Amino acid sequence: MSLKFTVGDLTIHRIIEQETTFLPALEMLPGLTPEVLAENRAWMQKAGALDDKDVLILCFQSYVVKTPHHTILIDSCIGNDKPRPRFPKWNMKTDDTYMRALAVAGLSADDIDFVMCTHLHADHVGWNTRLQNGYWVPTFPNARYVFGKTEFDYWTEQHAKASVPTFADSVLPVVEAGRSEFVGNGHEIGDHMRVLPTPGHTPGHVAFAFGRGRDAAVVSGDLMHSPLQARYPELSFKPDVDPAQSAATRRGFLERYCDTDTLCCTAHFPSPSVGKIRRAGNGFSCEAI
Secondary structure (H helix, E strand, O other): OOOEEEEOOEEEEEEEEEEEEEEEHHHHOOOOOHHHHHHHHHHHHHOOOEOOOOEEEEEEEEEEEEOOOOEEEEOOOOOOOOOOOOOOOOOOOOOOHHHHHHHHOOOOHHHOOEEEOOOOOHHHOHHHEEEEOOEEEEOOOOOEEEEEHHHHHHHHHHHHHOOOHHHHHHOHHHHHOOOEEEEOOOOEEOOOEEEEEOOOOOOOOEEEEEOOOOOOEEEEEOOOOOHHHHHOOOOOOOOOOOHHHHHHHHHHHHHHHOOOOOEEEEOOOOOOOEEEEEEEOOEEEEEEO
């Protein structure tokens, strides 16, 4: 299984926290019919994206991208000690899987210069913070945490209406520690990283493109969760805030990178999770390299 990729002057590490069954495909993809699922069951199972009970298999991971100037961690995964009762596999975890995976990549929390989140759902912000003496503190002490302003403002509004535990334990403590900055679409870090707007899953969802002068790699976040959504871009995930926008964003993203050399680093596709976008009928596939 590939955990390290090199493209141009970038080195990309996958930091896997869990790769496991999630929820039934027909439940999580409301537009999916039993007939279409049957047509695609064999290749989905062969790809490790579907089990024998038609339950989706997802990978939960971060990407660490090393540019010539910075070490950038994208999406900090699930985290430990976080109350997530809706998802038993995430709830109050205490394992060392994530930190061991960082160490295997030759990294420590101190090495991270920037933490960036495609959006602020629980499985993308969990390791933003860790529990220390009863308080949530930034896990990556030397990092600036870069949040999209649209996304942050959306969750600030939601949290004001009713407490959002994820926001309270994994985002606000970073802000209170003075480690955050808020950016708009098109924001750049050096000459190697650009923020791309990809709304739909959440209002401020973004992707991140890396490379000097071209998009050598792109981290797609949750604009798609399963390879089935690449094959059928109109299939939106049940939690998407705006399913129609999500579908349009997904097709636009796939068209943009189809038949290019850009390495697409997906958030949740099963291992190897990374590939190049190619056309497949009226849809697309992410072909492993």
